Amino acid sequence: MKIATEIGWSHKLGGARRVAFRILQELLTLHPENEYLLYSNSPHPQLPAIVRQAQMPAPFIIPPMIWDQFLFPHLCVPIANHRQRPDLIHHTNNIVSLFGRTPVVVTIHDMTPFLIPESFRGAHGAYQRLYFDYASKKAAKIITVSENSKKDICSILKVREDKVAVVPLAVDFSCPVAQRAREMAGFRQRFDLKENFILYVGAIHPRKNVGRVVRAFRQLQKERGIPHKLVLAGPNSWMADLPELKGDGVMNDIICSGPVSDLELTALYSSCDLFVWPSLYEGFGLPVLEAMSCGAPVVTSNTSSLPEVVGDAAVMIDPYSVEAICEGMRQVIVSSEFADDLRRKGRARARNFSWQKSAELTYKVYQSVLGSENV
Numbered sequence: 001m002k003i004a005t006e007i008g009w010s011h012k013l014g015g016a017r018r019v020a021f022r023i024l025q026e027l028l029t030l031h032p033e034n035e036y037l038l039y040s041n042s043p044h045p046q047l048p049a050i051v052r053q054a055q056m057p058a059p060f061i062i063p064p065m066i067w068d069q070f071l072f073p074h075l076c077v078p079i080a081n082h083r084q085r086p087d088l089i090h091h092t093n094n095i096v097s098l099f100g101r102t103p104v105v106v107t108i109h110d111m112t113p114f115l116i117p118e119s120f121r122g123a124h125g126a127y128q129r130l131y132f133d134y135a136s137k138k139a140a141k142i143i144t145v146s147e148n149s150k151k152d153i154c155s156i157l158k159v160r161e162d163k164v165a166v167v168p169l170a171v172d173f174s175c176p177v178a179q180r181a182r183e184m185a186g187f188r189q190r191f192d193l194k195e196n197f198i199l200y201v202g203a204i205h206p207r208k209n210v211g212r213v214v215r216a217f218r219q220l221q222k223e224r225g226i227p228h229k230l231v232l233a234g235p236n237s238w239m240a241d242l243p244e245l246k247g248d249g250v251m252n253d254i255i256c257s258g259p260v261s262d263l264e265l266t267a268l269y270s271s272c273d274l275f276v277w278p279s280l281y282e283g284f285g286l287p288v289l290e291a292m293s294c295g296a297p298v299v300t301s302n303t304s305s306l307p308e309v310v311g312d313a314a315v316m317i318d319p320y321s322v323e324a325i326c327e328g329m330r331q332v333i334v335s336s337e338f339a340d341d342l343r344r345k346g347r348a349r350a351r352n353f354s355w356q357k358s359a360e361l362t363y364k365v366y367q368s369v370l371g372s373e374n375v
Contacts, residue, residue, distance in 0.1 A: 006039040006077055008041055024038065027362065028047075037051070039080050089105070091135070093107065093109070094128070094131065105365055110144075110283025114129060114132075119206060141163060141164075145283050146308055148304050149305060171289050173262065173294060175263055175266040187260075198275075201233045201269075204236050213276055219326045223326075236258055274339070281303065283304075292350045296343070297342035297343055299329055300316060
């Protein structure tokens with residue numbers, strides 16, 4: 001059986017691409033009898049030769065976003081599909097091709113364009129709502145990453161429940177203790193980080209609630225006199241929109257590192273006194289699972305998918321309340337015994353998720369589309 005996977009979005013090297021890549025790697029191990037195609041706009045030399053890669057990078061004269069959202073999915077992928085004639089194509093990040101009759105599976109991670117439209121600038125949100133709706137109608141099956149996202153998809157896009165399959169995510173960070181120590185030492189030297197620190201990982205974006213994180217951190221400093229710094233690790237594209245990060249002296253105890261490597265990320269998770277992530281809405285919340293797997297005590301939201309990811313292994317708070325975020329952080333900071341209990345529970349919880357399970361569930365979706373006797 002010939003299965004095509006489409007991994008686009010070369011201008012965004014974030015979670016969706018990493019998830020699609022890891023599931024494909026596991027499928028190669030679990031079901032090597034199939035023929036696998038990869039449509040991508042960047043090379044993936046880590047994949048074995050049995051994966052036939054059709055690389056379609058953006059010409060330098062075309063803006064990457066135009067290529068990723070229009071030309072790559074709606075022109076390049078259909079042409080490649082016509083030539084290769086796979087039995088099924090899996091679009092891994094919300095968009096499906098306008099053309100072609102190959103059976104389609106699409107991964108829709110969450111309903112952010114509908115539920116938090118202010119997260120998108122200009123007409124981008126309207127465009128996303130249109131192609132989410134189109135993808136849900138064209139696809140034979142929809143994959144999403146949590147029961148909460150499934151509920152939102154069925155409710156908002158008017159999709160039958162049996163059309164949507166839940167495939168939870170996973171983490172598999174591997175970094176020896178000595179390597180973590182070297183990475184952390186390098187990070188501390190680069191950013192002059194001598195104190196203990198509280199960590200946030202992700203884009204500095206309104207939906208991620210970074211403004212309230214900063215205000216809760218300031219309140220905790222005022223009330224408890226904590227010596228910690230706050231490390232914000234992730235893209236800074238929306239930083240200018242956050243008033244909490246403006247003003248003289250504001251950045252003295254806040255470090256905006258920008259994107260970090262996986263090794264640095266593992267070191268940060270493993271070394272922080274607290275990981276705080278009160279996102280307003282998530283389809284899954286991969287950084288929370290990453291943090292728990294590395295032994296970081298976690299404070300996160302009691303909304304959307306996050307309770308089903310963390311179980312009882314984190315402090316859950318109202319993300320719209322600065323006081324609640326501050327109180328959740330205080331509980332961890334003032335009690336090393338409580339923090340250690342969260343570390344233990346978090347590691348145990350993270351072991352319930354694996355990429356092998358994710359790949360097995362994905363393969364069952366393929367079977368349901370093509371018929372199990374053909375896959």
